Amino acid sequence: MEITDDTLEDTQILTINFGPSHPATHGTLHLIAKLDGERIAEAEPIIGYLHRGKEKMGEHLKYNQYLTMTDRMNYLSPALNNIGWCLAVEKLMGVDPPPRAKWVETIACELARIMDHMVCNGINAFDIGAGTVFFYMFQQREVITAIFERMTGARLTITWPRVGGLPYDVPPDFKDQVRAFLNGFYPALADCDNLLKNNRIFMDRTIGVSPITADRAISHGFTGPCLRATGFEYDLRKREPYLCYDQVDFDVAVGTNGDVYDRFFVRMEECRQSVRIIEQCLAKLPDEGPFAVDDYRVVLPPKEKVYTEMEAMIFHFKLVIDGLKPPAGEIYRGIEAANGELGFFIVSDGSGKPYRVKVRSPCFYIYSAYPELIRGLMISDTVAVLGSLNVIAGELDR
Amino acid sequence: MKKHLVAPHGLPETPYRPTAETEKRISTHLANYPTKMAATLPVLHELQEEIGYLTPDAIAYAARVTETSVTHMYSVATFYTMFRLKPVGKFDLQICTNTSCGLTGAGDLVRHCEKTYGVKPGQTTADGRLTLHETECIGSCGSGPCVQINKDYYEWMTPEKLDDVLNGLFQGRAVGRPLPTVHIEPTPDRVVYKDIEKNLVSIDRYIEHGGYETLKRALAMKPEDIVNEVDASGLRGLGGANFPTGKKWKFLPKNYTGPIYFCINADESEPGTFKDREILRRLPHRLIEGAVIAGHAFRATDAYVYMRGEFYEPYRVFQQALDEAYARGFLGKNIAGSGFSLDLKLHRGAGAYICGEETALLESLEGKRGEPRVKPPFPAVQGLFGCPTIINNVETISQVPAIVANGAQWFRARGTEKFPGTRVFCVSGHVNKPGLYELPNGTPLRELIFDWCGGIPAGRALKAVIPGGSSMPVLTADLAMKVNLDNDSMFSVGGSFTGSGGVIVMDDQTCMVGFLARLIKFYEHESCGQCTPCREGSAWARKILYRIDAGGGRPEDIDTLKAIAKGIDGNTICALGEATAWPLASFVRHFESEFAEHIERRGCPLKAEPAGVV
């Protein structure tokens, strides 16, 4: 049914609060919806419920301490945020981590991407009613969190890596653990596909729901799977390769209509491509070598040295107390996070703390299109759309 | 670093008073300098000689009488090796274990004493009659190994001879004099050592042989003329830096009306050098004559001879010569009726090689720790007591009478264009005839070693030569055979310098690692400690070298040693930095394979067991 301006004058418009505390708004997302019956006449998202002042905090934390902030932005794939931050600071400092660090970070990025997509799609499916898929996907995510736990000590807020490389080496069975995951992942993904791809209910619920053209998406500032689902092939891993992406082969998943269905299966395909990337990385990851840049002005010296050599003691001390000091200047660096282009704009004044940090969070722009996407849709559709956009409050609000 | 000390609360009377005689001598010392503080070293010497060591009461007395402070006295006393704050045994046996004596058997002497008397260096026998010390170069390298027992030098020592001497001393027997001493070769046409064998110690004998004639003539000349003559002669400083003497004299400010000081550097402590001692104790009047002529040339008002403290015998002889010269009117007011006055006083050092550095010498003369000053300002502008000062070596000044008597051209007839004249070369180490050889500059080094000194004993081959005192880069045997004893040849062919003229010869059984280790230990011991590269670098290099010598060397040590040398060279306040860095760099560079082998074999490749570094 068409919504016109007159509709809004209609006294039967019901204004409701959708969230911020609602099981279907994943994270603290608040929507003031004006309903005409079951349909959305107009919607106004209110953001900021999870705003923790992370950009302001950046002015008071040292560069490595900021990883505790980035962990908690897109908390479904913290490795991607952290690596994005580290890459930005490294570019500002003119520091290049050694190959081993870069390969491990590439693997971590792709694992994190899979993690993110598993949650996004799993919950999206769950909201639509497909509970089994939810559990299948979260089971795979569990395996990945176990890998991260083994590698970094934490499942969710990993505070890993560091500017200049990895803080410590990966465990000796890292490759085996990742391979074991890959072996179990394809079948699981195939299962989920089988359950949903040609599922009548799922298709009815998702095909044609909130389509968006590529132009419109770009004008909103979409990046990531939401943009690629519209048919526009834009992936920073291909356009401006970083880490080891220029040394591996992979395809970019692209949709056609940009609707919920396309967004869902673009993510599924991206997971498959991630597996491809990880397999190549595992083959090319050198078994030995330094895992951080050999400069104690950036990276902490090894502990045995700190306790026995004066220079190392002083470098450790100054790095911890003053922090690493990039030269004064500014930098913007974006990476292809799970949701799209995650960018960090850092202004350094030469001291151990940034002068200004600005985070370009991908889902901020995506979520700004939400009212347009759900206009005229029924409430239950809004849930499906929201799930497909993968709006994560931590990243949205910072 | 200047000190203008104020005794904070006045100093009380002390319970200690020296004997009347000592007090009289102390008063003389106090009157010898424009400040009372400058008498610090002589006063401490007097007190130590009377008591045996410096007691707290003696120190308090010294502080009071010099109007300084107890802190100052301790600060100075702990700087100089000769001052003792604790008593020693009746006979203080100091065995030189430095370069040349080390090469000729000092190590055996030490081990013999350890075994025979049951004491290690630094310890005193239970009955208190003997204290054993290892010491640094005492300036008698050509008759080594040498020891000093209390005030006397005993040269050409072997374990048996040492036992003889000690037994004699223990039993109170007088030692037979004269003691065997260094050989002086009667080379032709000597200038510095002319007539040295004729015993011209007394002024009458000196005058009989033409002494002081040139002085009378010189005093009638215009000072500028003397300066120009010396400048034209091309005479160079013979203490180590080889700086043109006339040029140095010309650095003094013109038309200066205040005091101009003249310091004669008799601190002779450069290992391998032992030439000035002979002038001081055999030809003191030649030095005095040269001093007066030089003083007249650059209008000096006061002069001091800074003599190293260990030279007890030269001190006695020279002091007597000074008294004679004063008595005859060759020193003091209106010398020989010329109207020129010059006071020349003797000042003894107290055991610090660094006081041979000219600004450290000035600090020590002023009664402080011998810490070199930063230059600029240079001594010719601001030196002793803040006044313009010239510092020259003993041998340099001893050349002056002959130059003034015979003229610059005569002097230039021998030697080379850039390094004219003759000088006394000191040869020690592994040669058949070590000793003092006055020869023209430019003489080939191989001629000195093989013709004059009779070559290497025991049929061994030459391995290395230090050509100018231990601070100069070492020469391999190859290079030694090619260089002449002048700085052009020495530098362009050998990369070294003639320095102080101390030639140390090493044969093919000498372990370069052990030798260098002991040498660097010398520099570590003598570093004044003011600036970091020398203070820390010398100790670090010494630790590494001793570790390598004992068999604990590591492959990276060679690069580290080279880096240490590079880190010290050029980064220090005074030339002691270069003096440490040059031997360190040159030994490691020229004998790198031996060092590497020593490290790999975990011991000296030349000996069955690790080299017992002295």
Next chain:
Amino acid sequence: MTENKTITFFVDGKPVTAPAGAMVIRAALDAGAVIPYFCYHPALKPAGLCRMCLVEIEGFPKLQASCTTPVTEGMKVHTDTARVEQARKDVLEFYLLNHPLDCPICDKAGECQLQNYTFAYARQNSRYREGEKRRYNYEDLGPKLFRDMDRCVHCLRCVRFCEEIVGDDNLSVFKRGNETDISIFGSAVVNEYALNIAELCPVGALVSKDFLYKARVWHLKKTETVCASCATGCNIYMESKDQVVQRITPRVNPEVNDHWICDFGRLNFKHINSSQRIHESTRLEDGVPQVLEMDDAVRRLAGILAGAPADRLGLLITPEATNEEIFEFRRLAEQVLKCPHHAYGLVPPEEGKLDFLRSRDKFPNSAGARRLGGLSGLGFDGLRILEMAEKGELEVLLMIYPHSVSKHPGGEAFLGRLAAALAQVQTSVVIDYLQSKVSGAATMIIPGLTHAEKNGTMDNSKGITQKLRRAIFPSPDQLSEQEMLIRVSTALVEKRAGVTLSASDPR
């Protein structure tokens, strides 16, 4: 000679003007060059010992120590060439050889020059493999300074300071070479400026025993303020953490105190949190002190002052007060109360200096009190008020900072007399921050603020007006003396004019 002649020379290619005779390091630093140094200090004679300030000067074959090289016309100095970098690396390596790994326990960490230079210039790997580092014996230097000789970099700033600035050889150098030991012989380091050495020492070899292990320096908040211990008014930083002053350090002011402060002033912050602080307003009721709210106390004060005839009122303040407080006091006394018996101090202060920094006058604001009190000459004439009180001629006596009366020459006696005189006064009010015999005898006490807790200005002995800045915050209901006096004045004026402010009076 060359008076006031400036010359031009070049630092890293840029032309720089400097006075003739200046050292290269001073001129280069002033022009913005970065040159590391340990032994150089602008207030001490150049020594050239540490070899960190080596620069390349065209025409000189060896690197030169910029602190002992005077500038000459057209000289070309380079501070950033490869040779200079290498020299800094090499010299630093030597410093670090024997330096103990004390950073985690060393007080100097965070303001340590060795740390800063190492991070900026040094090799990052140590080549020292000889095991033990050089150790010195522990020595106690007395109650002021803590010595850890292992950390010493032998810059001799401490010894030179004692010689050149203080004029004694308390600290001296002993032994030589690698064993060089900087120590005292016999007595402790007892001069009145010894704690300046704790700042001078570029590393943690000599640290203040008072500050030892109290706080890490990067936790300290530095407030620029002025010392209130005597009329010199040295410029200081009060460094506080969590609203407690941890230490005081000097601030450079060439006109007042150059680089130094005396030890007395440096340690004069213990009273802020002492048990002698007056924290509450109290009023004696039948001999028993009753606690009052601050607002109440101030209102009562206004009432007390209004209740007595002007010629039976006495008002006494001391030069402990800031200019603002003196101003308000004078307005209250002259304009509002029109009371002839008010004074800014009991007797004229002592003149002259004890030594190069410390004044004989222990009040921080004698000059300001005179200026703002409108006094000509030196005169403080409060003695007459004391005498009136003793004779019972006063009904009301208000005293501000009476504890500081002991700073007058002969002060302790005055304190006793004043306390005794209060028996002859019907109502005596004390505004002060420290208890004293006088506050013990007064009928009403209102707590005041120390100099660390308020803003204001004070005039030093040279007549320079300097700002006092609040370093720590007092409790929220605490009024400053200035505020108290304003309120009292306002209340009295209103009463006379019959005017009252609206009910929403923020007070």
